[in-house]
Amino acid sequence: MQLGLLLELLARWMRRDLLVVNVSGESMLPTLRPTDVLFCSRSRPRYVQAIVLDEQLMPQGDVTRHVKRITGLAGDVRDDTRIWPGFVWVEGDNHVASTDSRQWGPIRIERLTAVALAMLRSGKVTDLRPRSRGPKLNLRKHVIEVWRDWSRGITTRGVVRPDAFGFSLSSVHAYYPTPWEVARQALESIEITPEDVFVDYGCGRGEC
């Protein structure tokens, strides 16, 4: 097992970003078999690869997690349907056994909850990360964030999911901070006087 993958899994686990899924069902054969274990990142997938959809977000009545592959992005046409911005097309690798976008239609991007990083099968770990580009952990950014929190005595890191507090994910999204540079750019671009009052809807931990 490569050191890089191990480090990434460890780092993501420490950031509470790691999701471990037991595979059941045959919709992703031959890529994934029942009893395989998937290590996933909760970051939103950006590229075409195996992904996990969350239980609460699936069409009504469906209560299991689904592992599918993104096979179409906005603008593509699948089954005579043009995929709208904000949606993707997902399919299982095993077309015969899989229920997916061919029945559901395009899926909102918000419904993609995790992206597969690695697979564990009979003691052997396989790297599932895309070769060239993918949701890699940005070590430099990570170090800067840790230092920023520590030096200011604040807590800003980690993803908080509202479903852990009993809120439905369809009405409240997981909390991610706005990037600092974006926040600063926004406030630089408008004129602010001491008369102004700022209101942040959904402020999270307050950092951004």
Place this chain on the structure above:
Amino acid sequence: MLIVALQYPFRRVVGIELLAPLAATARRNVARYPLRCEIFEADASSFPLPDEATVVYVFNSFGADVLPEVFRRIDESLARRPRRIRLLTYGIEPVTLSSFFEQQPQVLALRLLLYVLEPSRVSI
């Protein structure tokens, strides 16, 4: 965003957060600005926008059912006290927003949009 906003000369900075643990952390994070910053633990869809608010930031933390309610609160506040509100949004699809507002947003950064709202020009 609150901590960044506190670096600017706002008279008051208000945060609204639904989840208690996040609100508690936010309070700790802004504890050094006790007079200028307030955190409310409330549901954004029912929290009335303070009528003194002039800059409003909406992050994409809301689903399709809550977002219209948030804009309705802004609209109500504008009706109560006509004024200019600058609305900043991040991570919300322009398509979603243009169904609320007639005007074109100013694009500040990737997916960061600015709307300047005036009472007559808001349509929800």
